[in-house]
Amino acid sequence: MKKYLIYLLILSCIFVCSCGQKKNQQQGEDAEAEAKMIVSGEKWLDTDGNAINAHGGGILYHDGTYYWYGEYKGDSTYWNPKVPSWECYRTEAGGVSCYSSQNLVDWKFEGVVLPSDTVNESSELHYSNVLERPKVIYNDKTKKFVMWLHVDSHDYAKAAAGVAVCDTPNGKFEYLGSMRPNDAMSRDMTLFKDDDGKAYHFYSSEENKTLYISLLTDDYLKPTGQFTRNFIDQSREAPAVFKQNGKYYILSSGCTAWDPNQAEYAVADSIMGQWKVMGNPCSGKDANITFYGQSTNVLKVEGKKDAYIAMFDKWNKTDLIDSRYIWLPIKFSGDSIDIAWQEKWNINEAFK
Template sequence: MVGCQTSQKKNMVASEIVSGEIWNDTDGNPINAHGGGILYHEGTYYWYGEYKIGKTVLPEWATWECFRTDVSGVSCYSSRDLSTWKFEGLVLPAVKNDTLHDLHPSQVLERPKVVYNTTTKKFVMWMHIDSPDYLKAAAGVAVSDSPVGPFTYLGSFRPNNAMSRDQTVFVDDNGKAYHFYSSEDNKTMYISELTSDYLKPNGHFTRNFIGMSREAPAVFKYNGKYYLLSSGCTGWDPNQAELAVADSIMGPWTIIGNPCVGKDADKTFYAQSTFVLPVHGMNNAYIAMFDRWKKTNLQDSRYIWLPLSIANDGSITIPWRERWKLDEVFK
């Protein structure tokens, strides 16, 4: 297996993952899937993300750096080797003719994640839905019969009657799904068990990291324990990542500290967590996915993918690597 395309030359496949460079799809266009996550299904990886295109603006009324582009929708790319990525299109496009719709270009759509429900045979997308002033603070849900869409939007709500902003969804080995989301003005992280169809909360939730202001959650499971990678809340500006561990997914969680190691580790390599991907078919192989946001040109934000390093004693770090190959790191 090889790394992502990183050359700006069209149709050139690189054998390495080179963080911070432009990664092109099979058509030679830059991959546009920000704040995203990856679903592995029947031999194929599907990468979903925010499709950002057009001018980045700072609204005249802004009292903080809420730089934004118009909502275009959620993109999807497919790959069988984590190297060549085919653009599958906008699987959940913006709704341009209804100014009151959650998916209107004037609104906010962030951090889409897709999971597969083996019982209903549906692909379920959760995302952060917001108003331009970020006061709506809701979660949106969409479903599809196919990983490449089209997804049908079901609407938005505040799960467990609480704010929901940066978020992710995790499916455990037993098929139960959980929604992680920054709440209470981003001061507290909620973990909410979902109903068996993954479409809404089932009422069982916990409040975690109370008053610690964590966002950008990324969850993975290793050796029977649950791990949560997150960032602090400093707007578009980078900060120190944090890793926490728990024996139960609902907590309590124990903070381990900053897992990043090497140049600019105290700034999370000038990036922010979005997802941790287990590499299929490889033991204890995980890729930490980050976004390196360009707040004044969000369309040109880049991707940082780094392998987790798991020591013999089970400790986990994320060392900086400018370039690396899957088959050399994971053996």
């Protein structure tokens, strides 16, 4: 009888230990799965535990790695009284930051790849000026990584586009200077590289009233002079451009300074052709103000069919370094898209 009781006791211990191990394993798996979720509006940390500082940014995919470039904001926000026409909150320009990832969740800080100038006040990259919305594309012919960004004076009167190049995606970029492309103002902007290797510069112009689409030279360093004026007098900014199933899409915001407004998207059969305005792509809670965000980029998830992520900035105008990020999956129905609010989501589950 004693041997039988001891045997039962041993079996019970084994069962309890096994259950405990399975519970711990499950908790570990749950925690890992939770860590891989995209939670918009929360503070995102890099692999060193520091807040990701890459605002108004864009993402380049190259050789199996995603590179996220963005505005590296200073830690002190102030209001510029020399711009009375709108609430010109700003920080000292810190240059352009770069982060890398293989899974779009864990981001390693690669450094500031285009630093601001802290010494030469006459430099366009001086920290007192404006360096915004950097985007990088790779040129297969020249083997150069080409960055365009909005370069402006502190009062936003310069309204120019700057260009920089580098041999590697995470190295120090060489600044080549700025211009007003096609002799027109250039503020909020993005780049788009088409399947045929041609590249285009999209930018808000004419005091942000009209959006220009400009074909770039083969080296991506200058405009060719071939351009179109779009959404004339519609005051669209923060353009984000992508292509899906042969159609071109532009996602943009209205012009309400740092305050959120309703997003809009348009569709075209050709990039320099006629664009059809489709309305607000957002749905769910706070869709009428783009979930308190503003568009900056649309990212194609590599290796997955019809997998695109809409990227927005959730600006905190009185503490700009603490502005957050909103990433949401895009769903397609014919030519229409839907960007639905989700508290949290997993890339693998969203794009099976």
